[in-house]
Amino acid sequence: MKVEVITIGDEILIGQIVNTNAAWLGVECSKLGLEIIQTTTIKDRKNDIIFAVEKAINHADIVFVTGGLGPTNDDITKITLTNFFGTELVRNTEIEANLEAWFTARGRILSDMNRAQADLPKAAEIIPNTMGTASGMWFEKNGIPVISMPGVPYEMKSMVKNEIFPRIQQRFQLPFIFHRTLMVAGIVESSIAQKLKNIEAEMPHFLKLAYLPKPGIVRLRLSAVGENEVLIKKTILEFENKISEELKNYHYGFDEITLEETIGKILKAKNLTVGTAESCTGGKITHKITSISGSSDYFKGGIVAYDNSWKETLLGVDSQLIQKYGAVSEEVANKMSLGLKQKMGVDYAIATTGIAGPTGGSDQKPVGTVWISIAGPNNVMVQKYSMGTDREFIIERSSMQALYLMWQMLQKI
C-alpha cells in the first residue's frame, strides 16, 4: 500500500518547526507495512491544498493530511477539504458535547470560535481526538482514503496509533509484518556488519535486517513480512538469538531501550548504587542517568571535577599524581573512580577525564583523548579512547561509552 503525506503549515516551510511528524509517520507506516512514497509540505492556501490532494489521490492508495485544523482563520484545511469532496459542514452534537466537557475540565469557556470545531463534514467519518479539540476526518474518493488529522505531534501520534491504523488494518488486507529491534552499543556499524556476515547470508528472503545508527549505539531492526504469522515469529526469534549470541558483549536490550535505562533496571533489581566523577564529559553522563524516572533509587550523586583542585579536594586525587601523569591519564581516571567510591560509599563509580577541545591538546595527548574508569565492588576497569576533534561529539560519545562500560561491568556480577 502506497501512502502520500501532505503537511500543511507555513511554520514548517519557513523553518520555524522541523517536520518531525513526517519522520515519525515514516517509521510507523513502515512498521505496519505501508510504504510512504512522497511527503509534501505546503502553505495554508486553498489552491495549494486542492492541487496537492488531487495529485496524491492519483498516485497513492492512502493519503494522510496533517495540520491546518486549528480554530483560527488561518487554518483552512477543514473547509477546503469539505468543499473539495462536495459535502457540507454540519454541527456534530457528540463532538460538541466533548468540546464542552474539554473546556469545562480546564476551567475555560467554550467560545463560538472553538465551538465551530464541532462543525464537521457530513460525508466524512469523524475520528475522535482524545488529546485535543480538532477532530480527524476520513474522506474517501475512488476508494482512496484521504485522512485529515491535526498537526500537533502528540495529538497526531495518538490519533494515528489508536484510531487510524486500526481502521486501515480493518479496511485493507495488509500483510502480516513483525519487527524486533536489538539495541547494540560499544561497537561500530562496520564491525557489526563483519560479525553478522554469515548470519545475514543465512537469512530467508522474507527477513530483512536494517542498521539504524544513533550516536554511540546501533539499532538492528529485524523485519519480516508475509502471510504465515507462526513462521514469521519463529524465524525472527531464531535470528534474534543468533545475532544476540554473536554480539554478546554489545547487545544490551530490545526495542529502543536506552543504556541508562538498562543500567538503572539492573542496579535497581540488585539494590546497588552508582555515582559519577566527570571531567571532560562535564555532567552529560549524570544528566543521562538522572533523566530516567526513578533514578534516585540507585543514583546517589555526581561530581563534575573540572578544575584540578576539585579533583583533589572532592575525589582525593593527589596533586603529585596529576603532576606526574597529567590530569588526562589512566592513573588519574582510576583515582577519580576509586576516590568517589571510597569517599561517597557508592557500589559503582563512573569517571572520565579527557580533552574535549578545541584547545588543550598536545602531540602526546591530542584533543579527543579520553580515559574512562569504572570502579565496581571488586575491580576497576579503565579504557583509553580517541574520540575525534569535535567538542560536542567528544562529550556525547564519551558519555555513551562510559555507560556502555558500566553496563559491561554489570554483566559480570
Add this chain to the structure above:
Amino acid sequence: MKVEVITIGDEILIGQIVNTNAAWLGVECSKLGLEIIQTTTIKDRKNDIIFAVEKAINHADIVFVTGGLGPTNDDITKITLTNFFGTELVRNTEIEANLEAWFTARGRILSDMNRAQADLPKAAEIIPNTMGTASGMWFEKNGIPVISMPGVPYEMKSMVKNEIFPRIQQRFQLPFIFHRTLMVAGIVESSIAQKLKNIEAEMPHFLKLAYLPKPGIVRLRLSAVGENEVLIKKTILEFENKISEELKNYHYGFDEITLEETIGKILKAKNLTVGTAESCTGGKITHKITSISGSSDYFKGGIVAYDNSWKETLLGVDSQLIQKYGAVSEEVANKMSLGLKQKMGVDYAIATTGIAGPTGGSDQKPVGTVWISIAGPNNVMVQKYSMGTDREFIIERSSMQALYLMWQMLQKI
C-alpha cells in the same frame, strides 16, 4: 521569488533521518527574501524525480533539489537530471583533479566509482563542493534555475551559503532585506507581546517582528524589506533599541547566542568563577555550561547532590535543616549555593532543588516545584517555580531559568 525544495532519499521517507535540511533552508531563504512555497520528499526513482521537477518548474521561480548525489548505484539524481535537461555527462578535469587531491589528502585511492563523480552535465553550471566529493549542478529551463546539491547537511549548507545564494543574488534583483534577532529569557511569549504592544503598533509597514520560542527562551526577529538600505538599517536599530529598553531585564543578547555563552563571556571578561550544586536538574546546568569551548577558564566544577547525604557531606547542608524544611525548600536551596561557594571558593554558585517527578510529589509540594538559588560575591537570590508535570520539561526549563537568574545577577556587578 518563490522557491520549491525537492528532497530525494528513501531514508527520509522511512523516517530514518529527520529532514532538518528543509527547516534550515526555510530559515535561510526567508532571511534572503526568498519564499519557500513547497517542499517535497520523494524516493530515489527516475519517474518520481522527473515528475516532481516538472511540476516545480511550473510553480516556482527557483527549484532546489537536494540529495541523491552519492557515488553508488542507488543515487540517480545526476543522471536523471542530465537526461531530463537533454544534455550529457562529460568528464570535468578540474573537478577530477580536486577529487584526486581530496582522496590523496585522506590517504585513500580514488576508485573508478568515485572518479565518476567528475562526470558532470555539459549544459549545467558546476558548483564546487569544498566539504565533499559531489558537485552541485545549476540547470536552467525557461529561465527557472533548477539547482541540484548534496543531501549531507554540512555540504549542502556550505554550498548554499558560499556558492548558491551569491549566484542567486547576482542573477535576480532581490529586495534589500535585513534581520536582527534579540535573544530574550525569563519571560513568556504572551507577556512579551503585552509589553511590546505599543512598540509594535508604531512599527512601519516594512518592518516585521516574529516571535520564535525555544524552551526557556524567545527569539525576537526584526526583519525589514525594501530598497532603501540606509532607512532600513536605521529603522531596525531604532526599534531594536526600543525593544531592548522595554525588555531590559530579559534581553540578554543578539543573533542566536545562548545564555550559557553570554554568562561565560561576562565571567571571563571580569575574571570571575562559577560552580554548580544541582539536585533536580541532575547535571543539565553543568552540561550546558561545559558545552561552551573555553568554559574551563571560569567553570570550576559542579556537584550533583541527588541523595540528601551528598547535600550534607559535600555542601554542608545540615540534616536537621532538611528535616525541618524538606530537601525542596528555600532554606536548603540557599544552603546549597552558599555551601558550595564557601567550600569550593567560587565567586558564584548556582543551586537547584525540586521534584522532577513523576513520583515524589505531595499536595504541598507537587511535582514541578523547583527552588533555584544563586549565591554571588555579595548576595543570594532565590526563586520558587512551578514547572509543570513532565520530567524532561521540568529539568530543561529549570536549567534555563537558573542560567537566566545567573545572568540577571551578573547584570548587577
